[in-house]
Amino acid sequence: MDKLHTLYTLIDLGGTFAFAVSGAAAAKQKGLDVLGILVVAFTVACGGGIIRDLCIGDIPPAGLSDWRYLVVSMTAALITIGITPLNRLLAGPVLLFDALGLSLFAVSGAEKALGFRHNYEVAILIGMVTAVGGGVIRDIFLNRIPAIFEKEIYASAALLGAIVVVAGNYLELPDAWVFPIGFLVCFLLRILALKYHWKLPSFSDKKN
Amino acid sequence: MDKLHTLYTLIDLGGTFAFAVSGAAAAKQKGLDVLGILVVAFTVACGGGIIRDLCIGDIPPAGLSDWRYLVVSMTAALITIGITPLNRLLAGPVLLFDALGLSLFAVSGAEKALGFRHNYEVAILIGMVTAVGGGVIRDIFLNRIPAIFEKEIYASAALLGAIVVVAGNYLELPDAWVFPIGFLVCFLLRILALKYHWKLPSFSDKKN
Amino acid sequence: MDKLHTLYTLIDLGGTFAFAVSGAAAAKQKGLDVLGILVVAFTVACGGGIIRDLCIGDIPPAGLSDWRYLVVSMTAALITIGITPLNRLLAGPVLLFDALGLSLFAVSGAEKALGFRHNYEVAILIGMVTAVGGGVIRDIFLNRIPAIFEKEIYASAALLGAIVVVAGNYLELPDAWVFPIGFLVCFLLRILALKYHWKLPSFSDKKN
Numbered sequence: 192m193d194k195l196h197t198l199y200t201l202i203d204l205g206g207t208f209a210f211a212v213s214g215a216a217a218a219k220q221k222g223l224d225v226l227g228i229l230v231v232a233f234t235v236a237c238g239g240g241i242i243r244d245l246c247i248g249d250i251p252p253a254g255l256s257d258w259r260y261l262v263v264s265m266t267a268a269l270i271t272i273g274i275t276p277l278n279r280l281l282a283g284p285v286l287l288f289d290a291l292g293l294s295l296f297a298v299s300g301a302e303k304a305l306g307f308r309h310n311y312e313v314a315i316l317i318g319m320v321t322a323v324g325g326g327v328i329r330d331i332f333l334n335r336i337p338a339i340f341e342k343e344i345y346a347s348a349a350l351l352g353a354i355v356v357v358a359g360n361y362l363e364l365p366d367a368w369v370f371p372i373g374f375l376v377c378f379l380l381r382i383l384a385l386k387y388h389w390k391l392p393s394f395s396d397k398k399n
Numbered sequence: 400m401d402k403l404h405t406l407y408t409l410i411d412l413g414g415t416f417a418f419a420v421s422g423a424a425a426a427k428q429k430g431l432d433v434l435g436i437l438v439v440a441f442t443v444a445c446g447g448g449i450i451r452d453l454c455i456g457d458i459p460p461a462g463l464s465d466w467r468y469l470v471v472s473m474t475a476a477l478i479t480i481g482i483t484p485l486n487r488l489l490a491g492p493v494l495l496f497d498a499l500g501l502s503l504f505a506v507s508g509a510e511k512a513l514g515f516r517h518n519y520e521v522a523i524l525i526g527m528v529t530a531v532g533g534g535v536i537r538d539i540f541l542n543r544i545p546a547i548f549e550k551e552i553y554a555s556a557a558l559l560g561a562i563v564v565v566a567g568n569y570l571e572l573p574d575a576w577v578f579p580i581g582f583l584v585c586f587l588l589r590i591l592a593l594k595y596h597w598k599l600p601s602f603s604d605k606k607n
Numbered sequence: 608m609d610k611l612h613t614l615y616t617l618i619d620l621g622g623t624f625a626f627a628v629s630g631a632a633a634a635k636q637k638g639l640d641v642l643g644i645l646v647v648a649f650t651v652a653c654g655g656g657i658i659r660d661l662c663i664g665d666i667p668p669a670g671l672s673d674w675r676y677l678v679v680s681m682t683a684a685l686i687t688i689g690i691t692p693l694n695r696l697l698a699g700p701v702l703l704f705d706a707l708g709l710s711l712f713a714v715s716g717a718e719k720a721l722g723f724r725h726n727y728e729v730a731i732l733i734g735m736v737t738a739v740g741g742g743v744i745r746d747i748f749l750n751r752i753p754a755i756f757e758k759e760i761y762a763s764a765a766l767l768g769a770i771v772v773v774a775g776n777y778l779e780l781p782d783a784w785v786f787p788i789g790f791l792v793c794f795l796l797r798i799l800a801l802k803y804h805w806k807l808p809s810f811s812d813k814k815n
Contacts, residue, residue: 309672313667317667336749346643350642
């Protein structure tokens with residue numbers, strides 16, 4: 192982890208917090224018990240990162256070996272469970288936290304792959320996988336078609352965020368500029384897509 | 400594998416047998432064909448261990464490279480398929496075999512992670528993942544919400560079993576004591592939870 | 608990759624193309640948007656190979672690091688999306704492409720595992736996993752019981768194809784003979800099973 196600096200860690204833990212909130216809220220809504228909620232929150236928060244670490248060769252995955260990921264995701268889940276009136280306010284914010292996690296992980300995933308000296312294609316694909324992985328696992332657990340395949344612009348936003356990080360690395364721009372720009376590109380695109388229901392085109396021969 | 404001793408191997412193969420029975424029984428009940436049953440049995444029996452081995456860096460995973468796992472799980476599946484009247488008696492025992500596999504894998508998963516010199520957090524989390532992984536895969540294959548998220552105390556029992564193993568390692572107690580205690584703590588908690596319908600608290604705002 | 612020769616690469620890319628077509632067609636039929644279709648196509652085409660590479664220790668997986676897999680699968684998906692009248696003709700060919708991908712990946716998966724000096728059991732199991740992995744992921748994403756567990760002879764054909772490759776390696780036969788035979792055994796078995804509805808036996812106590 193010392194190949195990567197503090198800003199990276201903050202971004203990765205921020206994404207963990209955001210996705211743990213979204214996972215805990217979804218699991219609570221499904222009526223799971225306390226440990227079920229904690230497990231789903233942890234899996235959503237750390238699942239994308241664990242897939243990332245298996246693919247880039249960081250063994251054991253940071254989500255399992257670094258206590259901060261466990262503490263951050265459990266804290267986020269307990270806050271989400273505990274404060275019921277606050278939870279009622281979270282219907283909108285769940286999508287907000289999801290968008291936050293998406294943008295933070297797109298940046299941190301691409302950056303970590305570059306830090307392990309993999310090529311640009313790996314960095315872009317891993318950035319997207321890290322960002323959308325947790326949400327896909329959440330939807331598979333809750334037995335529905337992963338929302339990323341049907342909803343407003345989602346994976347495309349993560350893809351763009353990861354591309355910004357890789358482009359910044361190629362142009363040797365300082366991370367303190369590149370990371371916020373990558374984050375903002377992904378975050379704003381996702382939020383605007385939610386607000387204005389932007390969708391990519393699909394095809395009319397849908398039968399079922 | 401020579402870092403780990405015979406007792407470990409027996410426990411791991413015992414868990415493999417138990418989960419293969421539970422996987423084959425569930426697949427047979429769904430009406431899958433012979434190879435479908437064998438594949439589900441093998442995946443349920445070895446899936447948790449393969450995830451464990453990928454995460455701790457034992458490549459290729461023992462479930463794929465050690466013929467004993469294949470032979471034990473195929474034998475268990477064939478027994479489950481073959482003896483129909485015995486299968487009818489298995490409605491209760493499936494849960495029994497599932498609880499056996501859960502407890503054996505919680506112990507062997509935590510022990511193997513320690514044997515690969517990972518830290519205590521990794522050992523506890525990997526113990527739980529090894530124990531519940533097979534069942535989660537089974538339920539995803541059979542297209543339902545993984546039972547661990549809804550049923551009586553399940554993942555918590557595995558968590559406790561793994562914690563016992565890690566605590567025993569920290570206190571430098573002999574494995575011949577620690578393993579049976581870890582197994583019993585998990586197994587008894589699970590069986591009692593089944594018998595008395597112990598559940599962790601969930602929350603009342605369930606809508607769907 | 609230089610341990611493996613050109614014929615292997617052609618077979619692996621051929622399987623990638625075939626599965627990308629089958630994934631894109633299924634995703635389009637479900638009404639997913641453009642990026643959803645591309646993501647599903649890529650995941651179906653490269654998912655089995657990525658699981659293979661994680662298990663045999665080829666990090667990062669070729670599907671993520673070798674641009675040819677990305678280009679081949681995106682091309683296949685765009686052809687499938689783009690040419691609507693051609694797509695209408697694909698109802699039969701989807702199964703044909705699926706059978707092609709199955710047979711090509713059974714051969715290339717077993718060969719790659721041998722190339723990484725793993726034992727015969729690993730090679731056979733990895734051949735089967737590579738071949739059926741993409742289809743299982745596709746069906747999990749689309750929220751249905753993986754077809755391999757219910758349909759006509761499928762995983763068994765992949766198993767046989769992988770066994771042929773391993774047997775050829777054991778007998779030190781030239782790859783230029785072994786690969787086509789392994790491919791044909793798997794492909795013909797699958798096609799004949801589709802045509803004549805060959806199924807492995809299942810059991811009559813199906814209740815649900």
